[in-house]
Amino acid sequence: MDDTISSFVGQVFPEAYHGYSSMSVVIYCHLRIGQSTNLDYLFFLACKAYTTQDFEKSFSKLSHAAHEVLANIGKTKWTRAYFPNIRWNYIQQTFAERSVVGEMVLHRRMQKCLRWKATKIPPEIPSPFPSDIFQVFDLKRRCVLDLNQHTCSCGKWRSLGIACGHAIVAARYTKNTELTDMVQIYYLVDVFGTTYQTRNVKVVPPASEWEIPEPLMVILIPM
Template sequence: MSFSYNDHEESFTNLPVYLHNIQRINPDSYTYIKTDVLDRFQLCFFAIRCVINAFLVCMLPVIFTGNVRIRGEYLNSMFVVVAMDGNNNTTPIAFGIGVANIVFPDAYHGYSSKSVLIYCLLRIGQSKNLDYLFFRACKAYTTQDFQQSFSKLSYAAREVLTNIGNKKWTRAYFPNIRWNTFAELNVIGGLLSTVFTPYAEMVLHKRMQKFLGWKVTKIPPEIPSPFPSDIFRVFDLKRTCVVDLNRHTCSCGKWRSLGIACGHAIVAARYTNNTELTDMVQIYYRADVFRTTYQTRNVNVVPPASEWEIPEQLMVVLIPM
């Protein structure tokens, strides 16, 4: 038994056997095939168990789903689901192929911010200023902040933004997927000597440099209490924000933006000895968690077709219409 590049009918027929052996070699993995009422193929996808476990235990609880157009007589879309680890790397956790690119039709479908930025850079070339203005607009919390950031971005790249709104733009791009193997990332994790991942260290350093000169004032509790009060008023040279370190809230609305506390919370934490800096960062950004993400996460290779196990109840899959 084998997949034939020339015999499409044989390939679709053997697809259930192939996915069955993926589950056999990698126990508790998930595979799925969808057919219509005539047993004709519509779509399929699979996810390996070790990757699922890494996502559930060690990665940010956020996933990105996208599709890439593929050329073929019967299939026209490839689907990939990726997640973010503690070093801001994207790791594929599920793959699929199908005859249509409409997934979750009731959900909002649009371009990711990374995809739009890539399109901009392809049109006008690399520009650090454009990167900064673009992501500042994407991360704007209030309408006013977004309008101000978008206005500056529009002035810097007016022609590009005009083309983005053109309905003729149909080319699709994926997020910046780094296709490092788990083994390579495991080696990288073993070399880390810091508490946090390099990405988290970089974000913390930038935010600490930014709040130099900010003023912090402790707000006394309204009702006397034997427990320490960790509520502060922070002036960032433009506005005053109220930070509650116990409840993990900030009036700026950006507490733990991207998993790391905002600058107001960090400067308030530095003002008191009751809060450790590790409390300002989600556990996913710790170096030890990053090492655990890719440690002993092995994907077993499916054996040659001659060694495949054929299930007793074999699903019928015919060539799609």
């Protein structure tokens, strides 16, 4: 990121953290150590892992040369597992008529996990657990989550700020948790919209309102 842009973002959003595009990082690796199908496969497995355990499992299989290149970049800049803040992955759709940005994501996850099973943490576990802690068995593994703290051992809820499928199953089990309450507050449309009320952020108007200089409106046929 250009230093000027980085400085400006820091003034408007003091808690923002800048990461790098995964494609930019892998292309940088190609330039330094050459292209490899195995490199790309393992890199993206590590990059997209939600937990540090899954990340280390894939990262350890990369070559020593790849380790050196990526170590100079820093894990917090290109991985989900080590990214310090909530990521922005789902802020990429039209949401003017929705109360929550990413509402469609929540409903897709709900449909996907209908067959999963949720149970309270069993009472025979020695240490006491609050009533909002659950274990959910999906088709591959068991995850433990906390509805109150918005965390799940799969790592997705913490990383993205939107309830994972395990949390949705637990919410359906309790029957008293609204899905729209299971996202970070800045995904609410009203809150998200305030971002564009600052004088430093200029909203792009509809194309019909664009002021285009007359000479630029004539498109000549290629010769």
